[in-house]
Amino acid sequence: MEKREAKRRIVLVPIPAQGHVTPMLQLGKALYSKGFLITVVEGHFNQVSSSSQYFPGFQFVTIKESLPESDQGGIKFMIKLNKTSEASFKDCIAQLLLQQGNDIACIIYDEFMYFCGAAAKEFILPSVIFSTESATNYVSRCVLSKLNAGNFSVDMEDPGMHEKMVENLYPPLRYKDLPTSGLGPLEDLFELCREVANKRTASAVIINTVSCLENSSLSWSEQKIGIPMYAIGPLHNMTASPPSSLLEEDRSCIDWLNKQKPRSVIYVSMGTVVQMETKEVLEMAWGLCNSNQIFLWVIRPGSIPGFSGIESLPKEVSKMISEKGYIVKRAPQIEVLGHPAVGGFWTHCGWNSILESIAEGVPMICRSFHGEQKLNAMYIESVWGIGFQVEGSKVDRGEVVRAVKRLMVDDEGAEMQERALVLKEKLKVSVISGGTSYNAFNELVKYLKTM
Ligand SMILES: O=c1ccn([C@@H]2O[C@H](COP(=O)(O)OP(=O)(O)O[C@H]3O[C@H](CO)[C@@H](O)[C@H](O)[C@H]3O)[C@@H](O)[C@H]2O)c(=O)[nH]1
Numbered sequence: 001m002e003k004r005e006a007k008r009r010i011v012l013v014p015i016p017a018q019g020h021v022t023p024m025l026q027l028g029k030a031l032y033s034k035g036f037l038i039t040v041v042e043g044h045f046n047q048v049s050s051s052s053q054y055f056p057g058f059q060f061v062t063i064k065e066s067l068p069e070s071d072q073g074g075i076k077f078m079i080k081l082n083k084t085s086e087a088s089f090k091d092c093i094a095q096l097l098l099q100q101g102n103d104i105a106c107i108i109y110d111e112f113m114y115f116c117g118a119a120a121k122e123f124i125l126p127s128v129i130f131s132t133e134s135a136t137n138y139v140s141r142c143v144l145s146k147l148n149a150g151n152f153s154v155d156m157e158d159p160g161m162h163e164k165m166v167e168n169l170y171p172p173l174r175y176k177d178l179p180t181s182g183l184g185p186l187e188d189l190f191e192l193c194r195e196v197a198n199k200r201t202a203s204a205v206i207i208n209t210v211s212c213l214e215n216s217s218l219s220w221s222e223q224k225i226g227i228p229m230y231a232i233g234p235l236h237n238m239t240a241s242p243p244s245s246l247l248e249e250d251r252s253c254i255d256w257l258n259k260q261k262p263r264s265v266i267y268v269s270m271g272t273v274v275q276m277e278t279k280e281v282l283e284m285a286w287g288l289c290n291s292n293q294i295f296l297w298v299i300r301p302g303s304i305p306g307f308s309g310i311e312s313l314p315k316e317v318s319k320m321i322s323e324k325g326y327i328v329k330r331a332p333q334i335e336v337l338g339h340p341a342v343g344g345f346w347t348h349c350g351w352n353s354i355l356e357s358i359a360e361g362v363p364m365i366c367r368s369f370h371g372e373q374k375l376n377a378m379y380i381e382s383v384w385g386i387g388f389q390v391e392g393s394k395v396d397r398g399e400v401v402r403a404v405k406r407l408m409v410d411d412e413g414a415e416m417q418e419r420a421l422v423l424k425e426k427l428k429v430s431v432i433s434g435g436t437s438y439n440a441f442n443e444l445v446k447y448l449k450t451m
Helices: 018-032 049-055 073-099 115-122 135-145 148-157 186-197 215-225 252-258 278-290 317-324 333-337 351-359 373-383 397-408 412-428 434-451
Strands: 009-012 036-043 058-062 104-110 127-131 165-167 203-205 230-231 265-269 294-298 325-328 342-347 363-368 385-389
Touching: 009 018, 009 073, 018 036, 018 104, 018 127, 018 351, 018 434, 036 073, 036 215, 049 215, 058 073, 073 104, 073 115, 073 186, 104 115, 104 434, 115 127, 135 165, 135 186, 135 203, 135 215, 135 373, 148 186, 215 230, 230 434, 252 294, 252 333, 265 278, 265 333, 265 397, 278 317, 278 397, 294 317, 317 325, 333 342, 333 351, 342 351, 342 397, 351 373, 351 397, 363 373, 363 397, 373 385, 385 397, 385 412, 397 412, 412 434
Parallel strands: 009 036, 009 104, 036 058, 104 127, 127 203, 203 230, 265 294, 265 342, 294 325, 342 363, 363 385
Antiparallel strands: none
């Protein structure tokens, strides 16, 4: 009689933030479909178990972070979160080992949840790091982890430094590309980079990217870190992607899109973290309306100070935008990007949004805000040629009109879309039998089964 393979448990530790939780749960789904049992460890913030109905069979456990909710976000928060979570995570693993009869195959933790390394070491458990950002950002982080904040600031006062190459990648990475702005004090950023770049006892890295998008950065990173790197993205295409958000998706926008002409709508969304100033929102509103292009705009509650809904914008503005566009608090983004009526995406350049947009062949207008978003935007513009950046600390309505026309009306926009469609096909191929991500995922599964 054929021997039945025992199911092994994987413990997943995401960051309590939507842009990280979603790909981690997608990874969990994909591993579950290969016969692993899944335990998700969550904090009190942004509890993912509220969407547990989409993850039947998953176990959710909560650890205490002992941080005030007001501290949420930012680099200082991440550093503190790691300092205060180590002990409760060890307790949690001890408990799980007791309950599961010592059957934990591996801890897979978000690269920013590096406190997990201590528990893995103490209980002699295999661990694997999960990165939800690009491989090029992985490179930047390794580079930043070696720099001194004081010297870096002085060096960057010399404009000649900006164009200098940091690493000889293809395409090259220059000092000015390093994601250092909008993140608070450099000392904190460099400390975080050092912690994240430290692999501790992890034996592999899983990364949500695709080799055809960033081959050179992937090879560089793998060589530098000295352990295998599994590029298995885009994860939302590796598995059916259920919602994992606390906010309900407003599906009425799909009915609205169904009434629009092909490629006529620009979709505007700034992800789940970005805060916009009221002035910029108003300029966006005027610009979008003046462009005469129809738009679907996600305005997330809390994303604009003092904003509760479209009603709290000046009356003439809210009237104008509801006549010319459609506003929702949260859209089913993957479905929206795949809708034939959508011809462009105004994005803040979060890595998930980029992968989702490329996977649907939608070109982008890039308005990056913080972290690695600027680096992602640089890739969209200069490496893949599937969009362009709107830069500067302030954006006015005229620039919005020009950007929307450039993408949605001009020949240049059509060329960007053609290139986006080529990448779409490449991503499609990567996740089917024989494709790079497909193969990497199967190798990962084989590897996890040896643990
Ligand atoms: O109305 C909406 C708005 C967003 N989303 C989803 O929310 C996710 C947003 O993720 P992302 O585009 O990566 O943006 P952030 O939420 O801002 O992500 C954080 O995490 C990312 C991955 O680590 C980083 O690249 C970003 O810089 C960081 O801000 C995507 O899956 C979207 O599909 C929806 O489904 N509906």
